[in-house]
Amino acid sequence: MYIKNPMAIENKSMDIIDEVMEDTSFTDEEKIIAKRMIHTTGDFEYRKIIVFKKDFISEAKKAILSGSKIFTDTKMAYTGINKPALAKAGCELRCFIDYERVFKMSKEKGTTRSACAVDLAVEEGIDIFVIGNAPTALFRVLELVKEGKVNPKFIVGVPVGFVGAAESKEYLREFNLPSISTVGNKGGSNVAASIINALLYMVVGR
16 A cells, blocks of 8 residues: 555655654754755755845845746746646746757857856746756856846756856855855755745635
8 A cells, every 4th residue: 555645745755854853953944945845855964054144035035025037947837836836826937948048148148048048037027946956047147146147036046966066156155135045066956946846835725
């Protein structure tokens, strides 16, 4: 016999995760997000590497409730974010990675499509960034912040990998911005989506 009901499976998973959360210093709301990240990855180590900065949760909830446009760097993150919850919040999710203009910009500038997609997002007035894959996208957001071209309402910065991922997140933590990040090379589009979903469930439910 095995559990077949989706919510029963999720609830059981969260009960298991609860058992390892006692040794953390997270607030109750931070625990909700951390548990969602652990649930998504199956990796208990996340509870040791998550960093919240500058009242991230309250600022993110406020921004979501205002019906904002949200940029994400990958189709995987875009797909993983709960669309009914987004609609309830009046938010719009944008991903430009496969836009023809982004392909052209990437060739002209000699950089990644992910970084160029950030430029396009800023041109469109987007000021919420959810980055789960590309360190170059996170570095580009922060370059534009330094240039005074964007003032993000919040940043989810959890790019994954071995080249630039840890460094881009370390750089993010130098900024006095509402953000969540992970220490080291762990992260991913699924993790980025799980963070937004946790926030959405807090604000509007499913």
